[in-house]
Amino acid sequence: MDTRNNNDDNLCTDDCDQESGLKDEESAKAEKWKKHYSSKRKILLVGEGDFSFSLCLARAFGSAHNLVATSLDSHGDIGKKYCNGVSNVLELEERGCCVFHGVDAKEMSNHFFLKTQRFDRIVYNFPHVGFIYPENSHSQIQLNKRLLKSFLANAKALLKKDDGEIHVTQKEGDPYNKWDLVKKAEKKGLTLLHVEPFLKDEYAGYDNKRAHGKLSDASFPVGEASTYKFKLLTSNTH
Numbered sequence: 001m002d003t004r005n006n007n008d009d010n011l012c013t014d015d016c017d018q019e020s021g022l023k024d025e026e027s028a029k030a031e032k033w034k035k036h037y038s039s040k041r042k043i044l045l046v047g048e049g050d051f052s053f054s055l056c057l058a059r060a061f062g063s064a065h066n067l068v069a070t071s072l073d074s075h076g077d078i079g080k081k082y083c084n085g086v087s088n089v090l091e092l093e094e095r096g097c098c099v100f101h102g103v104d105a106k107e108m109s110n111h112f113f114l115k116t117q118r119f120d121r122i123v124y125n126f127p128h129v130g131f132i133y134p135e136n137s138h139s140q141i142q143l144n145k146r147l148l149k150s151f152l153a154n155a156k157a158l159l160k161k162d163d164g165e166i167h168v169t170q171k172e173g174d175p176y177n178k179w180d181l182v183k184k185a186e187k188k189g190l191t192l193l194h195v196e197p198f199l200k201d202e203y204a205g206y207d208n209k210r211a212h213g214k215l216s217d218a219s220f221p222v223g224e225a226s227t228y229k230f231k232l233l234t235s236n237t238h
């Protein structure tokens, strides 16, 4: 066993401690990525279920200071509907995330806090109003279309003008393609930048939720899904 304990060694240890402290600070400031999301960007998450997607980003970034995570559900409902909801929210808050409940995507641009902010990325994964009518029925499709239309209008108002992006992830195929996401976005003055396959496995810990009815805590098969990225028509980047 090496029992040396002279001053030189102590000096070295002090220097190393200081150096590693500096490295920690530097790495805390360094840009970190999770897929196409950067720790340097101000990100608004909309329509969260158990907040596991927000937490996946927060853990990857090592901090959630640039994240604002929201749900339509009240805090009480999060506790009732999802077994990990409350603990996920707690960890997000501990990591510096602003969390708001009762945030309606259809009017979020009037929200007392959100309206004071502008975001680089606004993300809504698997928008859905809940199973009110059969999924393929005209009435259900109309409700989901209305949700998307109003979300896009509100997200546009909260987006940074220069290189802000709105990301909507949804399933492909029938009836989702009848929701006319791209057409709706274009009507709102947004333009489609890119469509990317959505692979749930790329977001460790993310547990996509049905969020409605008796099976609210259950996941649903993502199947073939894509992330649609939109920017403002007037934006000059990309």
Ligand SMILES: C[S@@+](CC[C@H](N)C(=O)[O-])C[C@H]1O[C@@H](n2cnc3c(N)ncnc32)[C@H](O)[C@@H]1O
Pocket (backbone or CB within 6 Å): 046, 047, 048, 049, 050, 053, 071, 072, 073, 103, 104, 105, 106, 124, 125, 126, 127, 128, 129, 130, 147, 207, 208, 209, 210, 211
């Ligand atoms: C299929 S779940 C997906 C939940 C979550 N985004 C995920 O990926 O696990 C649809 C989500 O949309 C939310 N939602 C429905 N209507 C909404 C609205 N008007 N404003 C905000 N969120 C809404 C629901 O509360 C639910 O969390």
